[in-house]
Amino acid sequence: MPREHEDRARAAVTxxxxxxxxxxxxxxxxAQLSTGTVNDFLNGVRWPRTGSLGKIEAFLGWPPGRLDELADGVAADTAPDQDDDAAVLTGVLLDIDPGAFADLDPAEQAEAVAAAKLTYLERAREIRRSRERR
Incomplete structure (x- = not known):
């Protein structure tokens, strides 16, 4: 079921x-996406999956979940300001034992953190969808 403000998210990306x-x-x-995925998103054909949304957000330098915030009407239409304290205050901190990834190089650590964020966002989206079905 489309959310009321998905067009705002598409317009912000465009x-x-x-x-x-x-x-x-x-x-x-x-962003290593299919052109069909990007075009379908921008043309309002379908909303991308979590991984695709994450790749778009990462490419644009936007925080994970930004497109969902726009689609839900939570965020303003403008691109997020990387120095904006509000973006930091609304973020989620994941408490991970540094020893759990000490053997990874910095690029691998960044990949692991990105995967953790996407997993968190996917679960949040599942929760929202279950609420909509009630």
Missing amino acids: TELRRRGITPRQLALR
């Missing part, structure tokens, strides 16, 4: 792509 001079095809290639 605006940001234009601002950067990037085509939807370039986004797809650089």
Whole structure:
């Protein structure tokens, strides 16, 4: 079931792509997504899966969950400001024992953290969908 403000999320991405001079095809290639996924999202055909949303957000430098916030009407239409304290205050901190990833190099650690964030977001989306069905 589409959320009331999904068009705001699509418009924010389209605006940001234009601002950067990037085509939807370039986004797809650089974010390792299919052009169909990007085009379907931007044209309102279907909402992407969690992993695809995460790749779009990461490519744009947006915090995980930003597109869902826009679609839910929680966030403003403008691109998030990386220095904005409000973005930090609304974030979720994951408490992970540093010893659990001490053997990973920095790139692998970043990948593991990104996967943890996506897992968290997917579960949050599942919870929202279950509430909508009630």
